[in-house]
Amino acid sequence: MATTRLNLEMLGAQETKAGNYFVSNYPPYSFWTPASVPEALATLEREPLPDTPLGIYLHIPFCRKRCHFCYFRVYTDKNAGEIKRYLDAAIAEMTTYASKPFIGGRKPRFVYFGGGTPSYLSTTQLTYLTDAMKALLPWDEAEEVTFECEPGTLNEHKLTTIRNVGVTRLSLGVEHFDESILKLNGRAHGAKEIDRAYNFARSVGFPQINIDLIAGMMGDTDALWQATVAKAIELLPDSVTIYQMEIPYNTTIFAEMQEGGNEIAPVATWAKKREWVQYAFGQLEQAGYTVTSGYTAVRDPATTRFCYRDQLWAGADLLGLGVASFSHVGGVHFQNQHNFDPYIDKITGGELPIYRALTPTAEQSLIRELILQFKLGHVNRGYFAHKFGVDLRTRFAETLKELRTEGYLEEHGDELRLNREGLLRVDRLVHEFFLPEHRDARYA
Template identity: 45%
Template sequence: MPCGSDEPVTGNYFVSTYPPFSTWSSNKVNAVPEVLNQAPAPQHTPPLGLYIHIPFCVERCQYCYYLSYAGKSTKHMADYADALVSELNLYRNTSALANRHFSFVYFGGGTPSLLPDATLNRLLNNLQSVVPWNNTDEVTFECAPKTVTPPKMHILKDNGVTRISLGVQAVDDEVLRKNGRVHMTRDVEQAYEAITKTGFPITNIDLIVGLIGENEASFLRSLARIIDLKPDSITIYQLEIPLNTPLYRSLQSAQIHEPVASWDEKRHRLGIAFEQLVAAGYHVQNGYSAVRDPQRHSFIYQTAQYHGADLLGIGKASFSYISGVHFQNVATEESYFGQLQKGAFPIKRAYTLNHDERLIREFVLQLKLGRVSDEYFMKKFHVNIRDRFARPLGELERAGWIEHDAAHIILTREGLLRVDHLLENFYLPSHQHIRYS
């Protein structure tokens, strides 16, 4: 259970699903047409979400591991947007998805707000002509400050976007520059003004704690400036340095001489941030975010997935989870466009979860929310989670990271600050200590 100063600062820790992606494989892709050919039984149909991956950025940030490309032409972006619509059409014609509406929609990247206005308008219209989202509970759209303009925000609002997520990361020009961000502090102010003037139901701002060049004081100054803006939601990720990032390579070749924050330092800074957010009237919702009003500012995309919702991911390298089968799209240009031109699903690898793996998946994902209900797992899986996970629960309770009341397993604040580092304790032995991606 590595959870102290001996943890390597590099590598992936953030858990977005279970089992780890490295266990999904190309020889399990046959499971996908099988599930797509079956309409789910009406009484067992979970909510369905749509994720749309937009893999374009102005420039690549030093620390970022998401699939995205800088410098693509507007023609390429328009062709990609049309390919997304063809992909959605393919899925719409399957028995599993034909008659279902989307409960939530998420445009992620990359930087979706980099799409030119005309392409964006066309994409939003064309997607909705395949599956209208007028009854959808939440439509999130990720933006980066330099690409936010008043006309673009109006296009989003007119097309039903309900939640803007603005990637700020830091409000400190020196730190922004050192981490390869293309925006400066003044761009954040302008972008935020355009967003608030347009008026969306929910605005979230992303920050990162532990960026190169940051120290505790500069991080807390950034946080204070964000709190002054009063966004509905503030998300703070602890910096990861995955092995496929420019930042990792620069550290390896000793091109960066600044100290890299340890996990203990990042947790300490995030712990203070949570206290300051609570003092400012926010409510901590999970290991990363706090919202002003938990009734109005919930994040459906996250909570629905953590409770077993289906998700259709379209676009290069995107992830789906339908009827207990995980699958991921191909990432290369040639294969993504090539497969779609043939009318084939552009899928690269898959994994079918058994009953126990579905239980583990939902249990670890719900632990990220800091609180897991016994009754939920008894009703859905007919399993007593205190018995099923007796050993790891006992160990983590003795370490002071977990506690419980009569009906819930609860993470302590110290547990919540390191939640992604604890989850592996609940995995099947064959899924422990393996590469995540």
């Protein structure tokens, strides 16, 4: 079966269709159920496993505008009062968690503000929120505090506040530098706002500034993409992340596809997207960057890290706060209520807002870490032998053989390493490690 899927891709099944491409967890979210919520509640009452890092994710679901390709839980119609109500709910949620045994005296090793648009918050709202969070679980041991931004929401005063509350990694959602591409894909910011925001951010002195790009947006061409890559290199950010455009089911692009009876999305093929990412990686490498994952290039690997990613992909506990947020605590997955009012109503009613959960088996936990770490381009056999008591070359012999035969995988001592061709399609290849019951199921 693995051979069939890999060969189909090589034979040209490249059109972009609706569905999730990016693999962020395992087992797939579609297998998480409300019936398993008691398992999540039970794990909160247990002490943490020794030496397990703790991270915090807070979802800020507010945006100036919903992008046509966005599949996150976002709102563009909330006023200041509703935003205050949401922030109070998130603080109350965190207050409940802070008293639970699973915290075990730990302080967060990483904090991540995602969205939506965290930079949509005013400086007053941001200070109010972060002061409350630090009072509950201090950040003085945090190795990284990440904050996602939309360039059009930034000015020097707001960026100074973001830096002063302790943010160490600013992630700018640029996506593309061409004005026409930004408009066509529904981005709220324009090209001119990017330079202004970036220059302000540099002047404030963030230790790490990251630029996000998307390969394969509607309307993109070879020339426009090459210009975008050149502009990114000209700015010399500390890191660049590049994602390949996907069309999940809850996007406006998919809704328009349905209305028109179209199965094929109006974006680049997977082959073209891989070509563009390969071009970007090549140009970044010529400029002195190092490719450190299927999506990431960094200027200095010795100083530029992604702590939240590396720790989460190695089994760290992640406490997800806010509407629709995902958590991973004590080996148990769970997700919050995925709509605004039900989320807040649960908290104001004195309950945790957990909507669905899943407790992976030991084998599923092994597969989760394996596929996530493969997204770095390499996995260490000794790590999995020590942690899970499994020899990867024996347990996944058939899949590894197939990946080698198709020319994607190489072995170097104790390391299993994807070459560049494998890395560019890693989110497709890791499906080969899924258990049979998960391979052809809906992911989200």
